[in-house]
Amino acid sequence: MKDQIKLLEKEAKVLEPHPTERSLWQRKTEQYAFKFLDQLSNSKTYVQSSNEGKGLENHPIQDTPISIEEVLTILEENVDSPGLNPASGGHLGYIPGGGIFPTALGDYLAAITNRYAGIYFGGPGAVRMENLLIQWMCSIMGYPKSASGNLSSGGSIGNLIAIVTARDFKKITSQNIPNSVIYLTSQVHHCVQKAIRISGLNEIHTTYIPVDKDFKMDMNVLRQQIQEDINAGKNPFLLIGSAGTTDVGAVDPLEEMADIAKEFNLWFHVDAAYGGFFILTEEGKKKLKGIEKSDSLVIDPHKGLFLSYGLGTVLIKNVKAQQDAHFYQANYMQDAVVNQDALSPADLSPELTKHFRGLRMWLPLQLFGVAPFKAALSEKLLLTQYFYKKIQALGFEVGPFPELSVMIYRYIPQDGDANDFNAKLIQHVHKDGRVFLSSTTIEGVYWLRIAVLAFRTHLDTIDLCLKVLSEGIDLLKKEVVSEVVDKVIGD
Numbered sequence: 229m230k231d232q233i234k235l236l237e238k239e240a241k242v243l244e245p246h247p248t249e250r251s252l253w254q255r256k257t258e259q260y261a262f263k264f265l266d267q268l269s270n271s272k273t274y275v276q277s278s279n280e281g282k283g284l285e286n287h288p289i290q291d292t293p294i295s296i297e298e299v300l301t302i303l304e305e306n307v308d309s310p311g312l313n314p315a316s317g318g319h320l321g322y323i324p325g326g327g328i329f330p331t332a333l334g335d336y337l338a339a340i341t342n343r344y345a346g347i348y349f350g351g352p353g354a355v356r357m358e359n360l361l362i363q364w365m366c367s368i369m370g371y372p373k374s375a376s377g378n379l380s381s382g383g384s385i386g387n388l389i390a391i392v393t394a395r396d397f398k399k400i401t402s403q404n405i406p407n408s409v410i411y412l413t414s415q416v417h418h419c420v421q422k423a424i425r426i427s428g429l430n431e432i433h434t435t436y437i438p439v440d441k442d443f444k445m446d447m448n449v450l451r452q453q454i455q456e457d458i459n460a461g462k463n464p465f466l467l468i469g470s471a472g473t474t475d476v477g478a479v480d481p482l483e484e485m486a487d488i489a490k491e492f493n494l495w496f497h498v499d500a501a502y503g504g505f506f507i508l509t510e511e512g513k514k515k516l517k518g519i520e521k522s523d524s525l526v527i528d529p530h531k532g533l534f535l536s537y538g539l540g541t542v543l544i545k546n547v548k549a550q551q552d553a554h555f556y557q558a559n560y561m562q563d564a565v566v567n568q569d570a571l572s573p574a575d576l577s578p579e580l581t582k583h584f585r586g587l588r589m590w591l592p593l594q595l596f597g598v599a600p601f602k603a604a605l606s607e608k609l610l611l612t613q614y615f616y617k618k619i620q621a622l623g624f625e626v627g628p629f630p631e632l633s634v635m636i637y638r639y640i641p642q643d644g645d646a647n648d649f650n651a652k653l654i655q656h657v658h659k660d661g662r663v664f665l666s667s668t669t670i671e672g673v674y675w676l677r678i679a680v681l682a683f684r685t686h687l688d689t690i691d692l693c694l695k696v697l698s699e700g701i702d703l704l705k706k707e708v709v710s711e712v713v714d715k716v717i718g719d
């Protein structure tokens with residue numbers, strides 16, 4: 229038996245590469261990463277190609293290894309070439325993030341040391357770091373020191389944790405689900421509806437309160453609706469607001485919502501996944517006033533702090549409620565219960581074994597300090613206002629004045645259907661690829677969006693975006709003229 233064990237050990241020892249091989253892999257990977265970064269400003273933001281990563285299928289996982297050079301070539305051709313490049317400053321669609329460099333160093337160190345950040349007993353330093361980051365976010369959002377939260381994989385899971393906590397705190401069970409009510413608007417991010425469904429609340433009343441011309445929840449209707457529901461014997465329990473909607477960047481009237489929630493004893497949750505970090509700017513602070521009165525909120529460092537994907541945050545004032553909704557004990561965990569000097573993420577979220585996410589946020593904040601983040605966020609607000617002005621000069625119709633850094637606009641052609649025209653315009657932008665924009669449809673109207681949040685987006689990027697749109701319009705107009713000519717000749 230010992231011989232067999234020794235034989236297997238020899239074979240398995242490959243998993244601990246010799247320092248020479250380790251440094252070769254590291255060097256090659258670093259060269260690849262630096263080349264990627266150095267070429268970013270000259271690379272397309274969106275690449276439409278027939279490849280779409282299909283080459284990966286030619287390299288199935290097998291018993292025998294391949295070289296680092298081969299691995300990186302496969303990666304470059306199949307993963308890092310086709311599609312959207314979210315690291316690019318030209319990413320102006322959906323909600324961009326970026327990928328500031330020290331995030332990678334944080335992930336690297338977290339992966340090498342593999343510190344456990346789930347339970348204080350196992351990784352007191354790692355857990356403490358995550359808790360300190362949560363406390364820092366509580367302080368910037370105006371939450372008390374006693375509040376808690378969780379570093380989640382993203383905003384979707386953050387919203388889920390908050391909704392599950394609200395559900396249990398308000399004692400929503402199978403008995404009263406059909407009678408209970410959640411208030412929200414059609415502008416909430418769809419992960420909120422997903423979270424409602426996943427948390428077993430599919431049969432609850434989700435009442436969509438209308439929005440005003442600026443896409444904010446109508447407070448008169450909200451108050452009236454809650455009162456009517458109470459009179460009808462229903463059980464209003466949760467009010468969900470948005471601080472920066474995905475469609476247009478609107479911030480709901482948070483202060484009034486908080487007051488109404490208090491008056492009617494509702495849990496008030498705010499999804500500030502996109503807009504939350506603008507609180508670091510003077511302008512943003514005014515816009516987000518009232519968020520501090522919420523019971524829970526979501527704020528995403530992989531959006532507003534420009535980290536690469538993989539870090540959202542939920543903050544919850546009532547720690548006990550969060551713990552009651554997520555805590556579970558198991559016999560094999562009995563040693564981990566002792567020595568609890570701090571809250572453990574595993575007791576406050578669905579996760580047990582988790583990535584040590586705190587390090588990817590702590591490292592950049594320590595290495596840069598907060599000041600450059602504030603500057604970058606203020607820059608993004610101004611760039612959006614600049615775009616708002618310039619796009620109108622190009623003849624575009626615009627939606628509301630950008631409250632944060634997302635706005636909608638569309639071109640109304642002299643002839644033909646405006647929705648079709650704008651859909652073709654976005655196709656032109658995607659084909660061109662120098663910048664990436666996305667679109668949305670609101671009440672049957674097709675709008676183009678711009679979302680300025682990538683940290684590499686600067687004035688020259690916005691000017692380039694205006695140029696791409698302007699060229700697109702010229703091209704589409706020519707196409708319309710030639711279609712008309714063809715038709716006349718054909719007739």
Ligand SMILES: Cc1ncc(COP(=O)(O)O)c(C=O)c1O
Nearest residue numbers: 323382383384417419474501502
């Ligand atoms: C307002 C808002 N909430 C929630 C989410 C979901 O966050 P995530 O994609 O990190 O899960 C997004 C994503 O763009 C968002 O814009």
